[in-house]
Amino acid sequence: MEIERVLLTQEQLQTRIAELGAALSADYADKTPVFIGVLKGAVHFFTDLTLQFPHPCQYDFIGASSYGDGTQSSGQVKLTKDVMTDLQGRHVIIVEDILDTGLTLRFVTDWLRSKGPASLKLCVLLDKPERRKAKLSADYIGFTIPNEFVVGYGLDYQELYRNLPYVGVLKP
Ligand code: 5GP
Numbered sequence: 001m002e003i004e005r006v007l008l009t010q011e012q013l014q015t016r017i018a019e020l021g022a023a024l025s026a027d028y029a030d031k032t033p034v035f036i037g038v039l040k041g042a043v044h045f046f047t048d049l050t051l052q053f054p055h056p057c058q059y060d061f062i063g064a065s066s067y068g069d070g071t072q073s074s075g076q077v078k079l080t081k082d083v084m085t086d087l088q089g090r091h092v093i094i095v096e097d098i099l100d101t102g103l104t105l106r107f108v109t110d111w112l113r114s115k116g117p118a119s120l121k122l123c124v125l126l127d128k129p130e131r132r133k134a135k136l137s138a139d140y141i142g143f144t145i146p147n148e149f150v151v152g153y154g155l156d157y158q159e160l161y162r163n164l165p166y167v168g169v170l171k172p
Helices: 010-028 043-050 103-113
Strands: 003-008 034-039 058-067 073-081 091-099 119-127 140-144 167-170
Touching: 010 043, 010 091, 010 119, 010 140, 034 043, 034 103, 043 091, 058 103, 073 103, 091 103, 103 119
Parallel strands: 034 058, 034 091, 091 119, 119 140
Antiparallel strands: 003 167, 058 073
């Protein structure tokens, strides 16, 4: 497997993430939100995004996996790590790499909503609306992309390619 082409350059990613950070800064300036990153794919997006948020905030992480080792979702979502923060009455922003079928984020949002947050919003770097199965949309979206399997900037294929500084499409 190799990269067929670059879909989003490092520069495009950083420019758009700065815009998302500005939007979040305006909306959450006085709310001390809890940013919750979904492991492991959101790791780079999470760190770059939160560095663009200049107000008080907290971090936490949740682990969920739906993909096996391939490029198709298994449809089964597993919680692999829960959050440590008490979310009762808190303003939560879920930070995820990609919204595809929506099954993973449906599961994660239901799980976190049951913890009684004051508000719960979804921020995704990439949205692939063509493949949606769950009725779910994100509140903050970096890029809407076509239905192609992408890797890089946290996204993997068989646990590889996460460390590419750009988002690319794999050779079939
Ligand atoms: P969903 O449950 O919305 O179908 O998928 C969400 C998860 O599937 C993401 O967190 C991500 O791990 C994985 N995923 C979905 N589409 C892609 C893709 O194009 N590339 C990679 N590497 N992972 C994807």
